[in-house]
Amino acid sequence: MNRIKVTFLLLCSCLTISCFEDLDDQITTTNEINDFVWSGMNHFYLYKDNVPNLANNRFSISTGEYASYLDGFSNPEDLFESLIYNRQTVDRFSWIVDDFIALEESFKGVSITNGMEFQLYRFSTTDSRVFGVITHVLPNTTANNQGLIRGDLFYAIDGTLLDTSNYSQLLGRSNYSIDLGFYDDNGTDERDDDVITPLDKNIALTKAQYSENPxxxxxxxxxxxxxxxxxxxxxxxxxxxxxxxxxxxxxxxxxxxxxxxxxxxxxxxxxxxxxxxxxxxxxxxxxxxxxxxxxxxxxxxxxxxxxxxxxxxxxxxxxxxxxxxxxxxxxxxxxxxxxxxxxxxxxxxxxxxxxxxxxxxxxxxxxxxxxxxxxxxxxxxxxxxxxxxxxxxxxxxxxxxxxxxxxxxxxxxxxxxxxxxxxxxxxxxxxxxxxxxxxxxxxxxxxxxxxxxxHKSYPIDILENSNDFKMVQPGMYVDKELPLHLTNLY
Missing domain, CATH: 3.90.226.10 (2-enoyl-CoA Hydratase; Chain A, domain 1)
Structure with a gap:
């Protein structure tokens, strides 16, 4: 399917009218972006052969079937996700972003952070309480300047106890204070009597753009x-x-x-x-x-x-x-x-x-x-x-x-x-x-x-880590030229 012909037909069709507008006031319809999503996945996706909707002959252009298909997705993210092959078991790592400038910066080690790198835990899979442990602190950041160190434990944000329902929202803020505590196992190997004891100390943190030396x-x-x-x-x-x-x-x-x-x-x-x-x-x-x-x-x-x-x-x-x-x-x-x-x-x-x-x-x-x-x-x-x-x-x-x-x-x-x-x-x-x-x-x-x-480790249930709160997730990427010349698509 030639992408140039597809785009032309899309422009001549009755399409979803929601638009995206940039600083130059150039308007792009949702379906134009959807066309880009489908075309890019149709060309390059590793698991294309396993996704019927990515087959080269899947849609009839002359009947408007392709345009209608794209019109069925109100945003590009939904279309992209529908084309992923077995998200939970095979492809856990493809993603789409609405800001490729931030994506490009992330590949250079630039992100928005307060410098506190952490791991989130809960006592067991049936316990909703959440606490974080700092794994390391990035130099020349708020966390570093506030004296946080590896091993510091926090159990609340701005005085609100962390749990499985609120930690994403609380830690996603640009500014917050963490409440510090320490893990008390009460001298036993059992986790049933483990508690977090407050230290009556809170640390204010602010996120800012940061270039991390690996x-x-x-x-x-x-x-x-x-x-x-x-x-x-x-x-x-x-x-x-x-x-x-x-x-x-x-x-x-x-x-x-x-x-x-x-x-x-x-x-x-x-x-x-x-x-x-x-x-x-x-x-x-x-x-x-x-x-x-x-x-x-x-x-x-x-x-x-x-x-x-x-x-x-x-x-x-x-x-x-x-x-x-x-x-x-x-x-x-x-x-x-x-x-x-x-x-x-x-x-x-x-x-x-x-x-x-x-x-x-x-x-x-x-x-x-x-x-x-x-x-x-x-x-x-x-x-x-x-x-x-x-x-x-x-x-x-x-x-x-x-x-x-x-x-x-x-x-x-x-x-x-x-x-x-x-x-x-x-x-x-x-x-x-x-x-x-x-x-x-x-x-x-x-x-x-x-x-x-x-090998004793506390506790057994690890939820997420600080990378999970970044806009762009890390992964393995290549930056060599895309081999379009090898196919008959262009």
Whole structure:
């Protein structure tokens, strides 16, 4: 179905009259945006073959069937969601936004935040009470300036107790105060007698635009005469500035002659595939040109790639970034710390490195995201240039799934750790400290003094984390040119 013809017919039809208006007063109808949504998903969606309404021959244009179909959706979000294949079990990660400017900023690490990164819990699946525990605090933010630290617990917002019915609304505010408390297990292993005891202390927080450096901690630890590089990396932010900073970290590791690396991805929900390749190439260095990962697209694109440009389905280890040599460690083993918040590009690093070097994964099972997305704009070729000035909608649909060199993919249930240890809210420890439980487990394994770890975790029911309150959700994305030239659609 040729998109230009479809749009022309839509303009000649009786359409939904609701409109979107931008600063230039250019009006775009809902159905025009709906046409963009359907066309973009019809072209690129990974699971197109599983969605009957995305079939190329699904609608008769001459009878107005397509226009009537689009007219059945009052907003683009509803149409987009109707085209998702098995939202709960297969595609949990495609999304649509009505502000692609904010989307683009998020990929650069820019968001609206007060700097308090947290995890929300409740005592059990039948208990409506909710409380939050701060996992880390971003530097130069309100939370940092107010003295909040990892392990601080809050149970109320502006004096209102958090529960399952109100926490989203309360934490979604731009300004609020948190009421601090501490978790009291009453000295027992049972949760029935656990309570949150107020500290009679509240902290006022204000959200503001913030550019987050994904390199949260980098340091060299000397333990039993072994040089251990420790890097807490919180996002695969694919900007030139942050990629260069990452290379500089590894240059320092080389200068310090580190012979072990602990890569902390416990709160890293993903990002740029290209940055994942760069990081993995810095960890190794001896596999330049070898297959890092391969891509599997929908049937139309996959066939076109395999026939015309099969190399485009392959991502390879590299030895430079924009002409600058990578500072690689040539390691044969790496320790990677994970939790359920470790997703997409974080998992890609683990999965892609595993066939080549020993990956010792410490923590808990990862999120289970093996698919990549890209930004689709409302333009003739779906790229940013020439985007419709009448609205700022864009889509981030899944377009391919990643496989390592051995063909491993579809780890929907996540990647299981080699050494399992859950973060315990009663003993989170200080990030980067040798006694912090996950890092300590890695150091113990490195030094050969590993011992049985207490896996006790409070509580069992984790609700959400601070990423869930951001306008744009993190994930694995690619920014290479869309391969429209490979099909007969243009």
């Amino acid at each position: 390199i949260y901690i980098d340091q060299v630890l000397t333990v039993n005469n072994r040089k251990i590089g420790y890097l807490m990396y919180n996002g695969f932010t694919g900007t030139e500035t942050y990629n260069n900073e990452l290379n500089n970290v590894f240059a320092n590791f080389k200068t310090e002659t580190v012979n072990e690396l602990v890569l902390d991805l416990r709160y890293n929900s993903g990002g740029s595939v290209n940055t994942a390749i760069l990081l993995s190439s810095m960890i190794t260095g001896q596999y330049t040109g070898e297959i890092f990962s391969t891509e599997q697209w929908n049937a139309e694109f996959q066939a076109a790639f395999e026939k015309n440009e099969p190399e485009q389905l392959i991502n390879r280890f590299v030895d430079n970034y924009n002409g600058t040599s990578l500072q690689s460690l040539n390691l044969s083993k790496v320790y990677i710390l994970t939790t359920s918040r470790s997703a997409s590009a974080s998992e890609l690093v683990i999965n892609a490195l595993s066939p080549y070097i020993q990956v010792v994964q410490i923590g808990t099972t990862t999120a289970g995201k093996y698919q990549a997305s890209t930004t689709i704009y409302d333009s003739p070729d779906f790229r940013r240039q020439g985007a419709n000035p009448g609205h700022t909608y864009a889509m981030q649909p899944l377009i391919y799934k990643s496989l390592n060199v051995d063909g491993v993919t579809d780890y929907f249930e996540g990647l299981d750790p080699t050494i399992e240890i859950a973060e315990n809210i009663l003993n989170l420890g200080v990030l980067g400290d040798v006694n912090e439980p996950l890092l300590s487990a890695a150091i113990s394994d490195i030094s050969g003094t590993a011992k049985k770890t207490n």
